[in-house]
Amino acid sequence: MTLSISLTVNGERRDIVLDDPRVTLLDLLRERLDLTGTKKGCDRGQCGACTILVDGRRINACLALALSHDGATITTIEGVAQGDRLHPVQAAFIAHDALQCGFCTPGQIMSAIGLITEGQAGDDPERVREAMSGNLCRCGAYAGITEAVLEAQAQLAAPKTERAA
Structure with missing residues (x-):
């Protein structure tokens, strides 16, 4: 039994045939879409x-069945930069040394982008820490992560004329 789904992944429509209805989005992204x-x-x-x-909301891809997201728009870490221009969250992570080994960084960045997009970041470090608490960093780069999220949030909230300066 095969099932077909359609996803828009990082702006590109992907038509995918699933051999197993239990495939998670995580496995589909990593193993089938590289x-x-x-x-x-x-x-x-x-x-x-x-x-x-x-669809603009943060999720854990390991818990999501690909089949249940037919028609969804998915953004992964590969889809946030614009060519050579980093997303403001990516740039802020570098500027604030918000990473060490880097394993958790893609998930941290995607969570931060979602948090900012959802309007939950604000300017309170404790609020950011709480909203990012579902993303663990074994290296303990939490202070830099919080600073990076706050900086990116402020930058993205600034009027476009200020950002260009």
Whole structure:
């Protein structure tokens, strides 16, 4: 039994035939679409390494069946930069040393982008820490992550004329 689904992944429509209805979005992205930036950490929805955006909202790809997202728009870490121009969250992560080993970084960045898009970041470090608590960093780069999210949030909230300066 095969099932067909259609997804828009990083702006590109993908028509996919699934041989198994139990395939997760994580496995589909990594194994079938070769988008390996999304990491498989715990495979139980506890670490956040697999965080992606589905229709603009943060989800753990390891817990999501691909079949149940037919027609969805998916953004992975590979789809956030514009050519050589980093997304403001990516640039802020670099500027604030918000990474060490880098394994959790794609999930952290996707969660931060979702958090900012959802309007939940604000300017309170505690609020950011709480909203990012589903993303674990074994290296302990949390201070830099929080600073990066706050900076990116402020930059993205600024009027376009200020950003160009």
